[in-house]
Amino acid sequence: VNDAPALKAADVGIAMGERGTDVAREAAALVLLDDSFASIVAAIRQGRRIDDNIRKATRFVFAVHVPIIGLTLVPTLLHWPALLLPVHIVLLELLIDPACSIVFEAEAEDHGLMDRAPRPVADSPFGARQLLFSVLQGLGMAAVLLAGQAWLTAQGWSAAQGRSVVFGTLVMGVMLLIFANRDLSRPAWYGVTDRNPWLWRMVVAMVLLLVAMLGLPWLRSLMGLALPGMGGLAAGAALLALSLAWLELLRTVNRRWPRPRAAPRPA
Template sequence: MITGDYAATARSIATQAGIAEGDVLTGDELARLDAPELAARLETVTVFARIMPEQKLRIVQAYKAKGEIVAMTGDGVNDAPSLKAAHIGVAMGRRGTDVAREASAIVLLDDDFGAIVRSVRLGRQIYDNIRKAMAFIFAVHVPIAGLALLPLCLGLPILFGPIHIALLEMVIDPVCALVFEAERAEDDVMRRPPRAPDGPLFSLPMIGWSIFQGGLAFAMLAAVFLVETWSAMPEAELRALIFFALIAEIVALVLVNRSFSAALGAALVRHNLALRYIAAAIVGGTGLILLLPSAQALLKFGAIAWSDMALAVALGVALLVMLEGCKPLLQGIMARGAAGRRP
């Protein structure tokens, strides 16, 4: 807390506000400190009292020099330089002066500091959901591309045509646009240290995790495809089997990427209305294809036995279980590679 009040008053208010116990540094003491000495005192000081406007700016600059991410709140003309110098200046919308509002990056319309916490939580939730959607996109296109190229490489009949890819995209696009956007915040979203502002949106470990997901899905589908091909399964029936198995694995990839850390049971029961609608659409579309001979003829699908449908579903369940089992390893890798900075 930085204030112009006397030290005793400032400490009392800071205690009532829940600011951590620490040293109190007055403006007179700060004026006698050079830059290295001030940097050392920042480690223990939690309240700055009897501070002049130019000293607020010096404090902000000292924190920035230490590599900290600095957010500054204020409402007066004297706060404008420090609001402008901070990484994130937050001005009061009702009591704040025009100068303070112009110098700030954020204006609190209702002067409620709780809005800052809610904004941080929402920002982290949106950031997480973008990463989840990107992870899913990377992962889901690996088996699709693999199954398109595998028959060509082996000189076998092509599995999927444009209409099959279009149907798959009708599943993938709504998932990215609706399901991940509607995901709730992770349980630890406010317990994490702030991410580095220059950190990449999608790190190499996350890319590797996505490719691993897609690669495992492709390996399972390719194994079934090759075994059934060598077993002389009719081409139309094989196409239907692999298509439905791919749908099941896409659903598994959606469930895996809904959460970075939540257990499978918690992720399955977590409310997401968009996911329910899309899951119902997938089940309904699958049922129509199975029941309508005209739809099977259009897609060049042969009659698929219930045992083959059970195999397709089992592949999706197996992929889901295996990837969920790998999540603790991913969390360890991400924890070692995380680079966070304190605000």
């Protein structure tokens, strides 16, 4: 009975399921059915992994929609030819949804998961730091793609050719954003060998999608695209490299920026 007030006052009150009293079990937030303290560690590990994966998906969703919005609105404001047609946006959404619901859900735990200090109670996946990081990712990618389109137009490329380069780079940029929002505690390329079969299935799906859209004449015409040629492939690779450099710069700054820690509770 005396444990009940302490269990209520704790952030997460834990009671024994077999040996604990009825009052303690009612007051606790968690009940250990097997009365094993090892279950607490396993539960915290799993909870942190789930929380991390939710945050990864949240960052990705906010980040990936910024360049889509930018590539839709800015050409209209500047009276450029449309860069993204409705069919392009639909295809991008078909890539984004599986990334959130399957790829990030299948992510393994981050490096040093159990070495981290507890987060503050008020910390949210929609906090200012999270949203700022996501928006900056998307803004940088949008700026790179818009600058690339401006350069291609100045070089005399047609609207369809420029659209092919920008859209193809954006599709691969979705893949970059997935990698960039995985484990933030180390450089993105360290996670290339991490096991996540759904990630590589999605990479293959994206590559096949691009090959089909650019290689099949009827589909290319339907999508409003044109063969980019070797020059277009080189331009797309350069834009992709600039986007990768920007994303990795943000990850480096994020790793070195001090994080808020949970305040100690008064005794």
